[in-house]
Amino acid sequence: MSTGELAVSIHDLRVRRGGHLVLPGILLEIRRGIVTGLLGPSGSGKTTLMRSIVGVQIVESGEVTVLGAPAGSRELRRLVGYVTQAPSVYGDLTVRENLHYFARVLDAPDARIDEAIRTVALGGQTSQVVGTLSGGERSRVSLATALLGRPQLLVLDEPTVGLDPVLRRDLWTTFHDIAAGGTTLLVSSHVMDEAERCDDLILLREGRIVATGAPDELRSRTHADDLEEAFLVLAQAS
Protein backbone atom coordinates (compact mmCIF):
# COMPACT_ATOMS: atom_id res chain seq x y z
CA MET A 1 0.00 0.00 0.00
CA SER A 2 1.43 3.40 -0.90
CA THR A 3 1.61 6.06 1.79
CA GLY A 4 -0.82 8.20 -0.22
CA GLU A 5 -3.65 5.81 0.62
CA LEU A 6 -2.79 5.78 4.29
CA ALA A 7 -4.12 8.23 6.83
CA VAL A 8 -2.07 6.76 9.65
CA SER A 9 0.93 4.51 9.71
CA ILE A 10 2.44 3.34 12.95
CA HIS A 11 5.71 1.56 13.36
CA ASP A 12 6.82 -0.12 16.57
CA LEU A 13 5.00 2.26 18.89
CA ARG A 14 5.75 1.79 22.56
CA VAL A 15 3.97 3.84 25.21
CA ARG A 16 4.44 3.72 28.94
CA ARG A 17 1.90 5.33 31.26
CA GLY A 18 2.48 5.47 34.99
CA GLY A 19 5.34 2.97 34.74
CA HIS A 20 3.14 0.45 32.97
CA LEU A 21 3.85 -0.53 29.36
CA VAL A 22 0.41 0.16 27.86
CA LEU A 23 1.39 -0.31 24.23
CA PRO A 24 4.35 -2.71 23.95
CA GLY A 25 4.91 -2.31 20.19
CA ILE A 26 2.15 -1.40 17.76
CA LEU A 27 2.39 -1.88 14.01
CA LEU A 28 -0.62 -0.45 12.23
CA GLU A 29 -1.93 1.17 9.06
CA ILE A 30 -5.21 3.01 8.69
CA ARG A 31 -6.62 3.65 5.23
CA ARG A 32 -7.91 7.03 4.15
CA GLY A 33 -11.54 7.95 3.63
CA ILE A 34 -13.16 5.09 5.56
CA VAL A 35 -14.51 4.50 9.06
CA THR A 36 -12.13 2.37 11.05
CA GLY A 37 -13.34 0.96 14.34
CA LEU A 38 -10.95 0.52 17.25
CA LEU A 39 -12.49 -2.23 19.34
CA GLY A 40 -11.36 -3.62 22.60
CA PRO A 41 -12.30 -3.93 26.25
CA SER A 42 -11.84 -1.10 28.68
CA GLY A 43 -8.16 -0.80 29.59
CA SER A 44 -6.92 -2.37 26.36
CA GLY A 45 -5.04 0.80 25.35
CA LYS A 46 -7.56 2.31 22.90
CA THR A 47 -7.34 5.80 24.34
CA THR A 48 -3.55 5.68 24.56
CA LEU A 49 -3.34 4.60 20.92
CA MET A 50 -5.69 7.39 19.87
CA ARG A 51 -3.77 9.96 21.91
CA SER A 52 -0.56 8.82 20.21
CA ILE A 53 -2.15 9.32 16.79
CA VAL A 54 -3.43 12.78 17.72
CA GLY A 55 0.03 13.57 19.08
CA VAL A 56 -0.87 14.52 22.63
CA GLN A 57 0.68 11.40 24.18
CA ILE A 58 4.31 11.24 25.26
CA VAL A 59 5.57 8.07 23.61
CA GLU A 60 8.60 6.00 24.57
CA SER A 61 9.62 5.05 21.06
CA GLY A 62 8.34 4.31 17.60
CA GLU A 63 7.08 6.23 14.63
CA VAL A 64 3.57 7.56 14.14
CA THR A 65 2.91 9.18 10.76
CA VAL A 66 -0.39 10.98 10.26
CA LEU A 67 -1.41 12.34 6.84
CA GLY A 68 2.23 12.18 5.81
CA ALA A 69 3.63 14.09 8.80
CA PRO A 70 4.88 13.02 12.24
CA ALA A 71 1.97 12.86 14.71
CA GLY A 72 1.55 16.06 16.66
CA SER A 73 3.22 18.30 14.05
CA ARG A 74 2.09 21.87 13.93
CA GLU A 75 0.56 21.51 10.45
CA LEU A 76 -1.60 18.63 11.69
CA ARG A 77 -3.36 20.74 14.32
CA ARG A 78 -5.72 22.01 11.63
CA LEU A 79 -6.15 18.65 9.92
CA VAL A 80 -6.82 16.31 12.83
CA GLY A 81 -9.96 16.52 14.96
CA TYR A 82 -9.96 14.78 18.32
CA VAL A 83 -12.89 14.13 20.61
CA THR A 84 -11.95 12.79 24.03
CA GLN A 85 -14.15 10.37 25.91
CA ALA A 86 -15.06 12.97 28.55
CA PRO A 87 -16.63 15.92 26.73
CA SER A 88 -14.05 18.70 26.71
CA VAL A 89 -16.15 21.81 26.31
CA TYR A 90 -16.90 24.75 28.60
CA GLY A 91 -19.74 23.86 30.96
CA ASP A 92 -20.49 27.50 31.76
CA LEU A 93 -21.00 28.55 28.13
CA THR A 94 -23.95 27.84 25.86
CA VAL A 95 -23.71 25.36 22.99
CA ARG A 96 -23.38 28.17 20.48
CA GLU A 97 -20.83 30.11 22.56
CA ASN A 98 -18.67 26.99 22.80
CA LEU A 99 -18.80 26.39 19.06
CA HIS A 100 -18.26 30.06 18.32
CA TYR A 101 -15.07 30.11 20.37
CA PHE A 102 -13.62 26.96 18.79
CA ALA A 103 -14.62 28.22 15.33
CA ARG A 104 -12.55 31.37 15.98
CA VAL A 105 -9.58 29.27 17.11
CA LEU A 106 -9.85 27.12 13.96
CA ASP A 107 -10.59 30.15 11.75
CA ALA A 108 -13.72 28.38 10.51
CA PRO A 109 -16.57 30.46 9.03
CA ASP A 110 -19.72 30.95 11.15
CA ALA A 111 -21.78 28.89 8.70
CA ARG A 112 -19.94 25.81 9.96
CA ILE A 113 -21.34 26.38 13.43
CA ASP A 114 -24.93 25.81 12.25
CA GLU A 115 -23.79 22.95 10.07
CA ALA A 116 -22.08 21.25 13.02
CA ILE A 117 -25.12 21.83 15.25
CA ARG A 118 -27.37 20.21 12.63
CA THR A 119 -25.02 17.27 12.24
CA VAL A 120 -25.20 16.38 15.93
CA ALA A 121 -28.92 17.24 16.16
CA LEU A 122 -28.65 19.90 18.84
CA GLY A 123 -30.68 22.56 17.03
CA GLY A 124 -33.10 22.94 19.93
CA GLN A 125 -30.42 23.50 22.58
CA THR A 126 -28.14 26.10 20.98
CA SER A 127 -28.70 28.72 23.67
CA GLN A 128 -28.62 26.28 26.56
CA VAL A 129 -25.67 26.33 28.95
CA VAL A 130 -23.68 23.14 28.37
CA GLY A 131 -23.49 22.34 32.09
CA THR A 132 -27.27 21.89 32.15
CA LEU A 133 -27.31 19.38 29.26
CA SER A 134 -27.42 15.62 29.68
CA GLY A 135 -24.21 13.62 29.37
CA GLY A 136 -25.09 12.46 25.87
CA GLU A 137 -25.89 15.98 24.71
CA ARG A 138 -22.63 17.23 26.16
CA SER A 139 -20.62 14.67 24.22
CA ARG A 140 -22.44 15.75 21.05
CA VAL A 141 -21.36 19.34 21.68
CA SER A 142 -17.83 18.04 22.01
CA LEU A 143 -18.23 16.16 18.72
CA ALA A 144 -19.69 19.22 16.95
CA THR A 145 -16.64 21.19 18.05
CA ALA A 146 -14.35 18.74 16.31
CA LEU A 147 -16.36 18.99 13.07
CA LEU A 148 -15.89 22.78 12.76
CA GLY A 149 -12.48 22.65 11.15
CA ARG A 150 -13.51 19.99 8.57
CA PRO A 151 -10.61 17.78 9.63
CA GLN A 152 -9.09 15.21 7.28
CA LEU A 153 -8.75 12.78 10.15
CA LEU A 154 -11.32 12.58 12.90
CA VAL A 155 -10.40 10.61 16.01
CA LEU A 156 -13.40 9.85 18.21
CA ASP A 157 -12.96 8.17 21.58
CA GLU A 158 -16.17 6.28 22.44
CA PRO A 159 -18.47 8.94 20.96
CA THR A 160 -21.70 6.98 21.34
CA VAL A 161 -21.52 5.97 25.00
CA GLY A 162 -24.79 6.70 26.78
CA LEU A 163 -26.68 7.77 23.67
CA ASP A 164 -30.12 6.47 22.87
CA PRO A 165 -30.23 3.85 20.11
CA VAL A 166 -31.92 6.11 17.54
CA LEU A 167 -29.34 8.83 17.96
CA ARG A 168 -26.58 6.26 17.94
CA ARG A 169 -27.76 4.92 14.61
CA ASP A 170 -28.03 8.48 13.25
CA LEU A 171 -24.53 9.30 14.40
CA TRP A 172 -23.13 6.24 12.67
CA THR A 173 -24.89 7.35 9.49
CA THR A 174 -23.28 10.75 10.00
CA PHE A 175 -19.86 9.15 10.42
CA HIS A 176 -20.27 7.44 7.06
CA ASP A 177 -21.47 10.68 5.46
CA ILE A 178 -18.39 12.45 6.77
CA ALA A 179 -16.19 9.63 5.46
CA ALA A 180 -17.92 9.85 2.07
CA GLY A 181 -16.72 13.44 1.96
CA GLY A 182 -13.15 12.18 2.12
CA THR A 183 -12.49 12.36 5.87
CA THR A 184 -10.89 9.42 7.63
CA LEU A 185 -12.54 8.39 10.86
CA LEU A 186 -11.10 6.38 13.69
CA VAL A 187 -13.83 5.52 16.18
CA SER A 188 -13.27 3.55 19.35
CA SER A 189 -15.89 1.48 21.05
CA HIS A 190 -16.13 -1.37 23.50
CA VAL A 191 -19.52 -2.43 22.13
CA MET A 192 -19.28 -5.15 19.54
CA ASP A 193 -22.51 -4.35 17.73
CA GLU A 194 -20.95 -1.06 16.70
CA ALA A 195 -18.14 -2.94 15.04
CA GLU A 196 -20.60 -4.05 12.35
CA ARG A 197 -20.98 -0.46 11.25
CA CYS A 198 -17.27 0.02 10.53
CA ASP A 199 -15.54 -0.43 7.17
CA ASP A 200 -12.42 -1.72 8.83
CA LEU A 201 -11.67 -2.98 12.32
CA ILE A 202 -8.75 -3.03 14.69
CA LEU A 203 -9.15 -5.40 17.61
CA LEU A 204 -7.03 -4.41 20.55
CA ARG A 205 -6.43 -6.44 23.68
CA GLU A 206 -3.94 -5.72 26.47
CA GLY A 207 -2.10 -3.25 24.29
CA ARG A 208 -1.63 -5.66 21.40
CA ILE A 209 -3.43 -5.78 18.08
CA VAL A 210 -5.27 -9.09 17.95
CA ALA A 211 -6.56 -8.68 14.40
CA THR A 212 -7.39 -6.15 11.71
CA GLY A 213 -9.75 -6.38 8.75
CA ALA A 214 -13.28 -5.74 7.54
CA PRO A 215 -16.11 -7.22 9.66
CA ASP A 216 -17.01 -9.82 7.01
CA GLU A 217 -13.42 -10.83 6.63
CA LEU A 218 -12.94 -11.34 10.37
CA ARG A 219 -16.13 -13.40 10.60
CA SER A 220 -15.23 -15.68 7.70
CA ARG A 221 -11.65 -16.05 8.91
CA THR A 222 -12.88 -17.30 12.28
CA HIS A 223 -16.02 -19.10 11.02
CA ALA A 224 -17.93 -17.08 13.61
CA ASP A 225 -21.53 -15.95 13.39
CA ASP A 226 -20.94 -12.59 14.99
CA LEU A 227 -18.03 -10.33 15.79
CA GLU A 228 -18.25 -10.97 19.51
CA GLU A 229 -17.47 -14.63 18.83
CA ALA A 230 -14.85 -13.72 16.24
CA PHE A 231 -13.13 -11.52 18.82
CA LEU A 232 -13.08 -14.42 21.30
CA VAL A 233 -11.60 -16.81 18.77
CA LEU A 234 -8.97 -14.28 17.72
CA ALA A 235 -8.15 -13.34 21.32
CA GLN A 236 -7.61 -16.97 22.28
CA ALA A 237 -5.49 -17.67 19.21
CA SER A 238 -3.13 -14.77 19.89
Next chain:
Amino acid sequence: MSARVTLATAGRVLRQLRRDRRTLALVLLVPPLLLTLLKYVFYGQEETFKRVGPPLVGIFPFVTMFLVSSIAMLRERTAGTLERLMSLPLAKLDLLVGYGLAFALIAALQGTLAAAVGFGLLGLDSAGPIWLVVVLAVANAVLGMALGLFLSAFARTEFQAVQFMPAFVLPQFLLAGLLVPRDEMARVLELVSGVMPMTYAYDALARATADDLGRRLALDALVIAGFTVLALVLGATTLRRRTP
Protein backbone atom coordinates in the same frame (compact mmCIF):
# COMPACT_ATOMS: atom_id res chain seq x y z
CA MET B 1 0.40 34.16 17.94
CA SER B 2 -2.78 35.43 16.38
CA ALA B 3 -4.85 38.48 17.35
CA ARG B 4 -7.99 36.60 16.28
CA VAL B 5 -7.38 33.70 18.66
CA THR B 6 -6.15 35.92 21.51
CA LEU B 7 -9.21 38.16 21.33
CA ALA B 8 -11.54 35.19 20.97
CA THR B 9 -9.99 33.70 24.10
CA ALA B 10 -10.38 36.97 26.02
CA GLY B 11 -14.01 37.17 24.90
CA ARG B 12 -14.63 33.59 25.93
CA VAL B 13 -13.13 34.10 29.41
CA LEU B 14 -15.26 37.24 29.91
CA ARG B 15 -18.38 35.39 28.78
CA GLN B 16 -17.66 32.65 31.31
CA LEU B 17 -17.23 35.26 34.07
CA ARG B 18 -20.39 37.06 33.03
CA ARG B 19 -22.35 33.88 33.45
CA ASP B 20 -20.94 33.52 36.97
CA ARG B 21 -22.66 36.60 38.38
CA ARG B 22 -21.87 35.82 41.98
CA THR B 23 -18.12 35.67 41.37
CA LEU B 24 -18.29 38.88 39.39
CA ALA B 25 -20.21 40.61 42.19
CA LEU B 26 -17.69 39.38 44.77
CA VAL B 27 -14.75 40.52 42.67
CA LEU B 28 -16.22 44.00 42.24
CA LEU B 29 -17.83 44.58 45.64
CA VAL B 30 -15.48 42.96 48.13
CA PRO B 31 -12.64 45.53 47.77
CA PRO B 32 -14.86 48.60 48.46
CA LEU B 33 -16.53 46.73 51.32
CA LEU B 34 -13.17 45.79 52.83
CA LEU B 35 -11.99 49.39 52.54
CA THR B 36 -15.14 50.48 54.36
CA LEU B 37 -14.54 47.85 57.03
CA LEU B 38 -10.98 49.05 57.40
CA LYS B 39 -12.10 52.65 57.86
CA TYR B 40 -14.15 51.65 60.90
CA VAL B 41 -11.53 49.23 62.23
CA PHE B 42 -9.20 52.23 62.42
CA TYR B 43 -11.99 54.42 63.71
CA GLY B 44 -9.83 56.23 66.25
CA GLN B 45 -6.73 56.12 64.04
CA GLU B 46 -7.68 57.97 60.90
CA GLU B 47 -3.99 58.40 60.05
CA THR B 48 -3.37 54.65 59.81
CA PHE B 49 -6.36 54.21 57.54
CA LYS B 50 -5.13 57.02 55.32
CA ARG B 51 -1.71 55.41 55.10
CA VAL B 52 -2.70 51.81 54.30
CA GLY B 53 -5.92 52.55 52.39
CA PRO B 54 -4.63 54.02 49.11
CA PRO B 55 -2.07 51.27 48.35
CA LEU B 56 -4.68 48.63 49.18
CA VAL B 57 -6.86 49.92 46.34
CA GLY B 58 -4.12 48.71 44.03
CA ILE B 59 -3.26 45.52 45.93
CA PHE B 60 -6.75 43.97 45.99
CA PRO B 61 -6.76 43.19 42.23
CA PHE B 62 -3.45 41.33 42.60
CA VAL B 63 -4.97 38.98 45.18
CA THR B 64 -8.31 38.53 43.41
CA MET B 65 -6.89 37.83 39.98
CA PHE B 66 -4.30 35.45 41.41
CA LEU B 67 -7.09 33.34 42.84
CA VAL B 68 -9.55 33.60 39.97
CA SER B 69 -6.96 32.84 37.31
CA SER B 70 -5.43 29.88 39.10
CA ILE B 71 -8.85 28.28 39.55
CA ALA B 72 -9.84 29.08 35.95
CA MET B 73 -6.70 27.47 34.52
CA LEU B 74 -7.05 24.49 36.84
CA ARG B 75 -10.57 24.01 35.46
CA GLU B 76 -9.24 24.11 31.91
CA ARG B 77 -6.88 21.32 32.88
CA THR B 78 -9.37 19.12 34.70
CA ALA B 79 -12.19 19.62 32.17
CA GLY B 80 -9.93 18.55 29.31
CA THR B 81 -10.43 21.82 27.45
CA LEU B 82 -6.75 22.65 27.85
CA GLU B 83 -5.79 19.35 26.22
CA ARG B 84 -8.21 20.09 23.39
CA LEU B 85 -6.84 23.62 22.92
CA MET B 86 -3.29 22.26 22.87
CA SER B 87 -4.25 19.97 19.98
CA LEU B 88 -5.63 22.94 18.01
CA PRO B 89 -3.87 25.71 16.08
CA LEU B 90 -3.61 27.94 19.16
CA ALA B 91 -0.34 29.40 20.41
CA LYS B 92 0.31 29.09 24.13
CA LEU B 93 0.61 32.87 24.33
CA ASP B 94 -2.81 33.26 22.66
CA LEU B 95 -4.26 31.54 25.68
CA LEU B 96 -2.18 33.34 28.32
CA VAL B 97 -2.53 36.80 26.77
CA GLY B 98 -6.24 36.16 26.17
CA TYR B 99 -6.63 35.50 29.89
CA GLY B 100 -4.51 38.56 30.62
CA LEU B 101 -6.72 40.86 28.53
CA ALA B 102 -9.92 39.55 30.08
CA PHE B 103 -8.67 39.87 33.64
CA ALA B 104 -7.11 43.27 32.97
CA LEU B 105 -10.52 44.52 31.94
CA ILE B 106 -12.16 43.15 35.07
CA ALA B 107 -9.31 44.59 37.16
CA ALA B 108 -9.85 48.01 35.57
CA LEU B 109 -13.49 47.90 36.71
CA GLN B 110 -12.51 46.59 40.12
CA GLY B 111 -9.76 49.19 40.59
CA THR B 112 -11.97 52.05 39.40
CA LEU B 113 -14.77 51.06 41.75
CA ALA B 114 -12.42 50.62 44.73
CA ALA B 115 -10.76 53.97 43.93
CA ALA B 116 -14.10 55.72 43.55
CA VAL B 117 -15.33 54.44 46.89
CA GLY B 118 -12.00 54.89 48.68
CA PHE B 119 -11.11 58.34 47.41
CA GLY B 120 -14.65 59.55 46.84
CA LEU B 121 -16.61 58.32 49.85
CA LEU B 122 -14.24 57.10 52.53
CA GLY B 123 -12.02 60.15 52.67
CA LEU B 124 -8.79 58.59 51.40
CA ASP B 125 -6.53 60.94 49.56
CA SER B 126 -3.66 60.66 47.19
CA ALA B 127 -1.06 63.34 46.64
CA GLY B 128 -0.44 61.85 43.20
CA PRO B 129 -2.93 61.31 40.38
CA ILE B 130 -5.67 58.81 41.19
CA TRP B 131 -5.73 57.45 37.64
CA LEU B 132 -2.17 56.25 38.25
CA VAL B 133 -3.44 54.19 41.20
CA VAL B 134 -5.99 52.57 38.89
CA VAL B 135 -3.36 51.93 36.20
CA LEU B 136 -1.11 50.31 38.80
CA ALA B 137 -4.08 48.28 40.05
CA VAL B 138 -4.52 46.89 36.53
CA ALA B 139 -0.80 46.16 36.20
CA ASN B 140 -0.86 44.38 39.57
CA ALA B 141 -3.92 42.40 38.51
CA VAL B 142 -2.12 41.17 35.40
CA LEU B 143 0.89 40.30 37.55
CA GLY B 144 -1.31 38.40 40.02
CA MET B 145 -3.01 36.63 37.11
CA ALA B 146 0.30 35.60 35.52
CA LEU B 147 1.52 34.19 38.85
CA GLY B 148 -1.80 32.41 39.36
CA LEU B 149 -1.72 30.83 35.90
CA PHE B 150 1.82 29.61 36.49
CA LEU B 151 1.25 28.25 39.99
CA SER B 152 -2.00 26.53 39.04
CA ALA B 153 0.11 23.99 37.16
CA PHE B 154 1.28 22.72 40.55
CA ALA B 155 -2.21 22.18 41.94
CA ARG B 156 -4.16 19.03 41.18
CA THR B 157 -7.36 20.10 42.89
CA GLU B 158 -9.20 23.33 43.60
CA PHE B 159 -8.52 22.79 47.31
CA GLN B 160 -4.80 22.92 46.62
CA ALA B 161 -5.13 25.94 44.34
CA VAL B 162 -7.02 27.87 47.01
CA GLN B 163 -4.27 27.09 49.54
CA PHE B 164 -1.74 28.81 47.28
CA MET B 165 -3.37 32.06 48.38
CA PRO B 166 -2.20 31.88 52.03
CA ALA B 167 0.97 30.07 50.97
CA PHE B 168 2.20 32.47 48.27
CA VAL B 169 0.21 35.67 48.53
CA LEU B 170 -0.13 36.22 52.28
CA PRO B 171 3.63 36.18 52.99
CA GLN B 172 4.12 38.68 50.19
CA PHE B 173 1.42 40.86 51.69
CA LEU B 174 3.05 40.69 55.14
CA LEU B 175 6.49 41.55 53.79
CA ALA B 176 5.58 44.10 51.14
CA GLY B 177 6.17 47.05 53.47
CA LEU B 178 2.54 47.95 54.00
CA LEU B 179 2.29 46.71 57.58
CA VAL B 180 5.86 47.42 58.61
CA PRO B 181 8.37 49.43 56.55
CA ARG B 182 10.84 47.03 54.98
CA ASP B 183 13.91 48.68 56.51
CA GLU B 184 12.50 48.04 59.98
CA MET B 185 12.19 44.29 59.39
CA ALA B 186 14.73 41.66 60.35
CA ARG B 187 17.49 41.91 57.73
CA VAL B 188 16.78 38.46 56.32
CA LEU B 189 13.09 39.29 55.79
CA GLU B 190 14.01 42.54 54.12
CA LEU B 191 16.17 40.58 51.69
CA VAL B 192 13.47 37.99 51.09
CA SER B 193 10.90 40.70 50.42
CA GLY B 194 13.29 42.10 47.81
CA VAL B 195 12.60 39.15 45.51
CA MET B 196 8.82 39.17 46.03
CA PRO B 197 6.69 40.72 43.29
CA MET B 198 4.18 42.35 45.64
CA THR B 199 6.94 44.39 47.30
CA TYR B 200 7.33 46.34 44.07
CA ALA B 201 3.60 46.53 43.54
CA TYR B 202 3.23 48.08 46.98
CA ASP B 203 6.23 50.39 46.59
CA ALA B 204 4.88 51.72 43.28
CA LEU B 205 1.48 52.40 44.86
CA ALA B 206 3.01 54.05 47.94
CA ARG B 207 5.08 56.33 45.71
CA ALA B 208 2.18 57.10 43.37
CA THR B 209 -0.10 58.10 46.24
CA ALA B 210 2.70 60.20 47.78
CA ASP B 211 3.22 61.96 44.43
CA ASP B 212 6.79 60.61 44.35
CA LEU B 213 6.75 60.10 40.57
CA GLY B 214 10.45 59.70 39.97
CA ARG B 215 12.87 57.07 38.82
CA ARG B 216 12.12 54.70 41.67
CA LEU B 217 8.50 54.47 40.56
CA ALA B 218 9.61 53.81 36.99
CA LEU B 219 11.94 51.12 38.30
CA ASP B 220 9.09 49.54 40.29
CA ALA B 221 6.92 49.51 37.17
CA LEU B 222 9.73 47.88 35.24
CA VAL B 223 10.16 45.18 37.90
CA ILE B 224 6.37 44.53 37.88
CA ALA B 225 6.45 44.16 34.10
CA GLY B 226 9.51 41.90 34.36
CA PHE B 227 7.88 39.61 36.92
CA THR B 228 4.74 39.48 34.75
CA VAL B 229 6.67 38.47 31.64
CA LEU B 230 8.69 35.93 33.62
CA ALA B 231 5.56 34.38 35.12
CA LEU B 232 3.88 34.23 31.69
CA VAL B 233 6.93 32.56 30.13
CA LEU B 234 7.11 30.08 33.00
CA GLY B 235 3.35 29.62 32.68
CA ALA B 236 3.74 28.85 28.97
CA THR B 237 6.25 26.11 29.79
CA THR B 238 3.64 24.42 32.00
CA LEU B 239 1.23 24.18 29.04
CA ARG B 240 2.21 20.95 27.36
CA ARG B 241 1.15 19.78 23.92
CA ARG B 242 2.05 16.23 24.94
CA THR B 243 1.30 14.72 28.31
CA PRO B 244 2.18 11.37 29.92
